Amino acid sequence: MPLTLISTRRFADARGWFTENFNAARFSHWGLEYAWCQDNHSYSAEAGTLRGLHFQTGAHAQTKLVRCSRGVIYDVAVDLRPESPTFKQWRSVHLSAENGLQLLVPKGYAHGFLTLTPGCEVMYKVDAPYAPEADSGVAWDDPELAVDWPLPPEIALPALSPKDAVLRRMAALAFDFSYDGQPLSVREIVQ
Numbered sequence: 001m002p003l004t005l006i007s008t009r010r011f012a013d014a015r016g017w018f019t020e021n022f023n024a025a026r027f028s029h030w031g032l033e034y035a036w037c038q039d040n041h042s043y044s045a046e047a048g049t050l051r052g053l054h055f056q057t058g059a060h061a062q063t064k065l066v067r068c069s070r071g072v073i074y075d076v077a078v079d080l081r082p083e084s085p086t087f088k089q090w091r092s093v094h095l096s097a098e099n100g101l102q103l104l105v106p107k108g109y110a111h112g113f114l115t116l117t118p119g120c121e122v123m124y125k126v127d128a129p130y131a132p133e134a135d136s137g138v139a140w141d142d143p144e145l146a147v148d149w150p151l152p153p154e155i156a157l158p159a160l161s162p163k164d165a166v167l168r169r170m171a172a173l174a175f176d177f178s179y180d181g182q183p184l185s186v187r188e189i190v191q
Contacts, residue, residue, distance in 0.1 A: 002185040003077050004032065004104040005093055009191040019100060020191070021067065022125070030189055032104060034063050036125040044071075044115045044122075048151060050158035051122075052112015053078055053138045053167070060134035061107040061177065062126045068095040071120030074150055075103055078110040078138065079184040081177045086184035088170060090147055093186070095122075108177035110138050114149050114158060137167040144170045 010017040020026075027033065042051065053076065056062050066075060078090040094116075095101050105111045113122065140147065140158065151158060 001106040001180060002182055002187045003091055003106070003109070004030075005186055005188045006102040006104065007188065007190040008100045008102060010100060021102065022065070026191070034065075034125075034127040036065070036127055038126045038129050040124050040126065042122045044120045044159075045118060046159060047115050047118050047120075048155040048158050049115040049120070050112065050140050050149065050160055051164065052076065053110035053140060053147075054112060055080060055110045055136055055138075056128065056131055056134040057136055058134055058176065060128050060131035062128045063107050064105045064111055064124045064126050065102055066095065066105060066111070066113075066122065066124040067100070067102040068097055069121045069123050070097050071115060071117040072096040072098075073113040073115055073120055073122060075113045076111070076147055076149075077103070077105045077184075078145060078147070079108070080110055080138075080175045081108045081179040082175050083179035084108075084183055088145060089184050090145060091184060091186055092147075108179075112137075112140060114151070116150070116152075136173070137164065138173065139167045139169050140164065142169040 008019045
């Protein structure tokens with residue numbers, strides 16, 4: 001399954017706008033059928049906050065549907081499927097409250113984001129609940145990945161959680177994600 005960038009349609013008038021972030025029938029029509037079981041919401045006070053690169057292993061692997069409801073983020077997904085021709089490659093998108101884009105990140109990818117503005121709020125659905133025993137991640141600055149994080153010039157290093165500050169590099173991790181025959185790509189859907 002490729003990464004899927006979903007452009008939500010907004011219905012605007014003098015009061016503001018309305019959008020439908022998720023519709024099971026529409027998502028099914030697009031081949032995006034997931035049993036969402038948990039909604040997560042994060043707030044980052046400062047620009048330059050980095051969360052990730054996270055994933056869960058084994059039966060607890062998660063697909064995520066990510067959107068930024070306030071501010072702007074640089075959202076990144078890394079292919080962790082060893083048999084994939086795009087193993088260790090990454091893609092990024094800007095998600096913002098203004099553009100209303102959502103990114104679906106399937107199982108087999110690490111996910112993370114960097115806040116580009118203060119006061120960012122990020123909301124995402126997952127199809128497997130948080131499982132501490134399966135929680136893992138890859139170091140944000142792993143040179144093997146060479147993710148090009150657009151840190152503002154005045155910020156030398158991103159703000160990290162204690163957990164994220166000690167994430168290991170790719171070389172120290174083993175991955176058991178299966179390859180579905182689709183290399184890393186971004187499919188775009190416009191509602």
